[in-house]
Amino acid sequence: MKPLSIPNLLSACKSIRNLEQVHTQIIHKGAEQDHFVITRFISLCTSLFSNISYASSVFDRVLQPNIYLWNTLIKGYCKHSSLAQCISVFLRMKQSGNVVPDEYTFPSLLKACSSELALKEGQAIHGLIVRYGTEHDVFVGSSLVDLYGKCREIEFARKVFDGMCVRNEVSWTSMIVGYVNAGDLIEAKKLFDVMPKRNMNGQPNEAVEIFLKMQSMNIKPDEFIVVSLMSACSQIGSLEQAKWVDSYVSQSSLDLHQVHVLAALIDMNAKCGNMGRATMLFEKMPKRDLVCFCSMIQGLSIHGHGVQAVSLFRRMINEGITPDDVAFTVILNACSHAGLVEEGCRFFDSMINEYSLVPSTYHYACMVDLLGRSGKLRAAYELLKSMLVEPHAGAWGALLGACKLHNDIELGEEIAAQLFEIEPHNACSYVLLSDIYAAADRWLDVSFLRSQMIEMGVKKKPGRSLIYSAKPSVWYPYESVQ
């Protein structure tokens, strides 16, 4: 049996109640200033029990926290609190004067920026990373690649990636995901064109090529990588490529039982048009979860099987799975595409009244689309006006599209006026209204609108400067220099 030391007691904690009991022991044994013990305590308190305020109060009693303690606390905040809170803890750390941020400090901060798409804050932190000389760490580099990729600053991501002296699977995944999300697989291909060619038995394409290059560089693809790869395939929608990846994944030693892997595999097959294979994988699952149901329902919807999508949704509920907001987006979308007005309205109603979900702007957009397409323009308009939150521009756009479809000039003008206010630089609404006028032979209105559109439509994106520091591999955006 293990001795009843405090660290051992900590690792045995199964509930917050246990943790409080060990905390009593810590105070009793006078271990409140023991950095090792308190670090374990805070780590456990935040990661296992998500109790940042408790962790914070214990931290505050430590007189001279060391770097381990600060880093653990910052990670806790980054996981469970807002970016503003994380940065405020980081500033407290810097102002304490006892410790210097190191390569363990920055990854969690960058992750917090990444999840809030806080580019400016991320760039400021990038500046600090360079200042503290931690930019060559693989964790820091990967986090930066992830941050810039997520913020659609793919060139920054790439620059960091190129400057990294060590890269691992995480760095590669972050870079690939960045390119995938930017929809820029062509650029990815260009990068890998400078490396030796490999035979691919048929269809060369970008994501698979990246994948093969990784293998040739002895980077073993893990579950993360193949999920990214399959996500890329889903977006490209190529059946050939999906088949290739499917057979690779199925024959590999990768763990198909990891929930993300199978979910991505089903989603890829469903999106690429291989519903047969998707169905087989789906039905063979020992326990089907919400995500896989959604992938299947969406797959059916994409391929025009709206009625089947609805019945699969009903089966999901019968199997005891509770739909969430995403599931309702999927099914409302399916109803909208298949023109299943009655079913859609019933789902929308049950979403609110049975499942107590608050419809988002996306749900309203689906409903507006559904009602609008079937000619119930006024009902759609009333629904939009009844929204408590500000409607998404997409919802107005969908309704304007419906006005075009049903040649309703009066309502079209009313809605376009709202859209011009929300999105004055989006050409779509001008084009739609102009089409409505054209269909009614109101050419004067058309030409007026077109000239207005040209006037508003051309807007140059602001430029950006970069500066380079003494070391050529080190760079950061100009704004980050303080």
Next chain:
DNA sequence: ATAGGGTTAG
């Protein structure tokens, strides 16, 4: 001794 990064459904 104790601290850090990447993946799925709209």
